Amino acid sequence: xxxxxxxxxxxxxxxxxxxxxxxxxxxxxxxxxxxxxxxxxxxxxxxxxxxxxxxxxxxxxxxxxxxxxxxxxxxxxxxxxxxxxxxxxxxxxxxxxxxxxxxxxxxxxxxxxxxxxxxxxxxxxxxxxxxxxxxxxxxxxxxxxxxxxxxxxxxxxxxxxxxxxxxxxxxxxxxxxxxxxxxxxxxxxxxxxxxxxxxxxxxxxxxxxxxxxxxxxxxxxxxxxxxxxxxxxxxxxxxxxxxxxxxxxxxxxxxxxxxxxxxxxxxxxxxxxxxxxxxxxxxxxxxxxxxxxxxxxxxxxxxxxxxxxxxxxxxxxxxxxxxxxxxxxxxxxxxxxxxxxxxxxxxxxxxxxxxxxxx
Ligand SMILES: O=C(O)C(=O)C[C@]1(C(=O)O)C=C[C@@H](O)C=C1
Numbered sequence: 001x002x003x004x005x006x007x008x009x010x011x012x013x014x015x016x017x018x019x020x021x022x023x024x025x026x027x028x029x030x031x032x033x034x035x036x037x038x039x040x041x042x043x044x045x046x047x048x049x050x051x052x053x054x055x056x057x058x059x060x061x062x063x064x065x066x067x068x069x070x071x072x073x074x075x076x077x078x079x080x081x082x083x084x085x086x087x088x089x090x091x092x093x094x095x096x097x098x099x100x101x102x103x104x105x106x107x108x109x110x111x112x113x114x115x116x117x118x119x120x121x122x123x124x125x126x127x128x129x130x131x132x133x134x135x136x137x138x139x140x141x142x143x144x145x146x147x148x149x150x151x152x153x154x155x156x157x158x159x160x161x162x163x164x165x166x167x168x169x170x171x172x173x174x175x176x177x178x179x180x181x182x183x184x185x186x187x188x189x190x191x192x193x194x195x196x197x198x199x200x201x202x203x204x205x206x207x208x209x210x211x212x213x214x215x216x217x218x219x220x221x222x223x224x225x226x227x228x229x230x231x232x233x234x235x236x237x238x239x240x241x242x243x244x245x246x247x248x249x250x251x252x253x254x255x256x257x258x259x260x261x262x263x264x265x266x267x268x269x270x271x272x273x274x275x276x277x278x279x280x281x282x283x284x285x286x287x288x289x290x291x292x293x294x295x296x297x298x299x300x301x302x303x304x305x306x307x308x309x310x311x312x313x314x315x316x317x318x319x320x321x322x323x324x325x326x327x328x329x330x331x332x333x334x335x336x337x338x339x340x341x342x343x344x345x346x347x348x349x350x351x352x353x354x355x356x357x358x359x
Contacts, residue, residue: 001149005192008103008130008160009045009223016257017196017223019084020248021048022230023238024061025068031075033230037245039079043252046103047072047081048225052092053237054109061236069099076100084132088116093123105132108164108201111147112136121154130158132196135186139166139179144186148193160194161186162225163216165202175204175241178212180219187220200227200241209243210251220260226251288343292350299351303358309351315344 009017020038025031031049038044049072053063072083082102087093088110096104104124110116111134124131131151136143144161151159163183165176187195197216199209213224229235232242243251262270302309319340326336 001152003152003190003192004157005152005190006158008132008158008194011222012043012045014257015043015252016217016221016255017046017194018044018252019046019048019196019223019225020044020228020245022235023050023200023227023242024053024236025049025051025064025071026061026236028071028074030230031068031071032078034228034245035075035079035081037230038228038248039081041245041249041252043249044081045223047075047079047083048105048227049083049085050237051085052088053086054088054107055237066095069095069101072101073099076102086110087120090119090123093120093127097127097129101129103130103132105162106134106147106151108134108137110134112138112140112143114143114146114150117147117150121150121156124151124154124156126155129156130160131156132160132162134162134164134198135166135182137167137176139182141182141185144182145189148190160196160222161190162196162198163202163221164198173208174202176202178202178215180215183221184219194222196223196225197221198225200225200238204238204241206232206241206243206247209241210254213251214255217255217258220258224252288346291343292346295347295350296354299354300358302351303355309348309355318344 009019011017022030022034035047038047049068051063051068051072052065053061055062069085072085075081076083084103084105085096085101086107087096087104088107093104106117106120110120133144133147133151136147148159148161161183163178165174165178166182168174168177183195186193197213199212199216202212203209209226213226216224226248227238227242228245228248229239229242230244232244233239235242299309301307319337322340323333323336327333
């Protein structure tokens with residue numbers, strides 16, 4: 001789909017886009033205090049606060065609702081900070097537009113549901129407001145792309161993306177695993193869309209926030225969205241991941257913005273190193289091709305003798321041996337596993353084609 005998309009936030013030269021504010025608006029006092037403290041930092045582009053909170057289970061704090069919009073209006077009048085909040089249905093959109101909220105965002109639980117995205121898109125039709133779209137909770141690129149397309153088709157031309165990580169069953173240090181490759185792929189497909197990291201939801205804990213924010217800047221993200229609360233431990237939602245305005249000030253002070261590309265002189269050195277990488281990639285592809293030819297021969301052999309394609313004990317041996325070898329060359333276990341699984345699957349696919357043809 002051909003798109004002509006503008007920036008959600010004009011960045012200040014020399015630093016990334018900064019979106020900060022409490023997870024939820026709790027009281028007028030809390031919203032105002034947080035906004036005043038953040039405004040003093042002089043680096044916040046957009047003040048965030050959840051008014052309607054989609055919670056996993058009923059009974060937890062579900063947001064103050066419409067009343068909070070007047071607090072955000074006051075934030076803008078008294079501090080000059082522009083405001084943003086999450087919308088999940090048509091009435092949220094109408095209320096926000098009436099209240100003059102500057103930027104709207106779609107949450108991960110909305111992006112995941114095309115019915116909800118379409119309802120929001122229909123309500124936005126004809127409005128001139130920028131929209132940020134969080135990734136869906138599950139790692140489904142199609143849903144993220146679909147949400148961008150639906151909002152764009154509603155006539156919204158300033159759209160950005162928020163990477164908040166993906167839910168994951170299993171052991172991990174993150175609340176939502178980043179899967180950086182998903183966001184990198186979105187950047188590749190939509191180079192004009194600003195990409196913001198929501199380090200709060202990726203981390204779910206304070207001690208990782210700075211590291212994840214810097215990782216995003218290393219990947220050439222446009223900025224960050226972080227949950228900030230005047231008294232994080234007393235927050236009514238997501239207490240474990242919120243930080244004070246002072247801590248947030250330190251965090252952004254220590255971030256290093258990277259240049260998007262190298263200059264001409266730097267480019268010479270980079271080009272030489274890239275040439276060497278191209279050479280190695282060529283060799284690798286040639287060698288993988290040769291490996292598959294051997295797999296084909298094994299396939300013929302198995303077809304003639306009616307032997308199963310999958311050989312668990314051999315596969316286990318390959319996996320163990322190569323992972324150990326990879327470690328000696330500074331390659332992570334995670335990488336080696338992913339690489340070997342891909343090779344093994346390709347080998348199986350080759351052999352499947354051969355044995356099925358032979359029957
Ligand atoms: O050794 C075999 O039997 C093969 O078919 C080769 C190979 C591989 O590609 O390494 C592929 C499939 C088997 O599950 C085990 C190993």
